[in-house]
Amino acid sequence: MEQKFFTIKFDEYSSADELPAEDRELVLAAREATGGSYAPFSKFNVGAAVRLADGTVIKGANQENAAFPSGLCAERVAMFYANASHPDVPVETLAVTAFQNGDFCSEPAAPCGACRQVMAEVQKRSGKKMRVILAGKDRIYVFPSVDSILPLIFNNLD
């Protein structure tokens, strides 16, 4: 038996002002996207924005439903729309942020497992690593690829 470890390397910033310009713009787009959130049940407004390889920025927000499982997270709304409207353009970066009780959350919102699995598919389809930015007001994590937040990705079908 051998004990092994996964190491997750990422960059941490303490505000959006510290980010390189393109990433800052994407975080601002994700913040803007929270305005499109429909979350009457959780009152947790999530915004996501993706930057495509051609520079296009696409926004998404969580959409809830009285039949709870019928709703969809912000990340998947953004990624599915990006892939549906620009099927041949790789997705380079995804930024996520959340708004609750009248303010943006201080800490980064961690994407659910289903969103991470969709990120894995989007990245695979793109053929290049997709960066992931989880943006809180006081702490921002930047991961170099989906692999960092989803170790042991299921991709056994190829």
Ligand code: THU
């Ligand atoms: N939600 C997202 O949109 N993204 C996440 O990463 C986590 C959760 C949404 C789903 C639901 O509308 C609300 O946040 C509370 O779970």
